[in-house]
Amino acid sequence: MAVDVSALFAEYGMLPQVEAIALGGSRATGRNDATSDYDVYVYIAEPITEATRRDILSKYPRESFCLATKLPGWAIKEKGKHTDELFNEQLEKCGVDYFDFYLLHTITEDNAENYLSKEYGLIPYLLKEKENGRIRHLGFSVHSGFDCFENFLKRCGE
Secondary structure, three states, rough: OOOHHHHHHHHOOOOOOOEEEEEEEHHHOOOOOOOOOOEEEEEEOOOOOHHHHHHHHOOHHHOOOOOOEEEHHHHHHOOOOOHHHHHHHHHHHHHHOOOEEEEEEEOHHHHHHHHOOOOOOHHHHHHHHOOOEEEEEEEEOOOOHHHHHHHHHHHHHH
């Protein structure tokens, strides 16, 4: 069962907190196909409550849509947040119990160590959440040179 995204976007668009909803990615450029995702940005003037998000999403069976988000590795170090705190905060903000796709975001020469550090324990934690079913597919987005990417992949196996 597919979600009627136009109805979902319209409902979010009616909220007073929402200033704009923008479509990005392949659908915005017309290079999409039937299997393309919706890369959507919701610009808000103030936060939308968890209760409101859950109310909107409750109209759609959870298995009828896939949800992806990203772990901002910089936040672990800069904000001093623990991995479980960030992950649970993201679930709450999205109003869901699991993510279909969860990415280690923007791996670069400047932050790859944050993701690999035993001090932060990001990868073991996320693998545990995958085993627990709160992450269906774990991945990453790389914004670095090939050497950094290759080193990151080698070290992930350690």
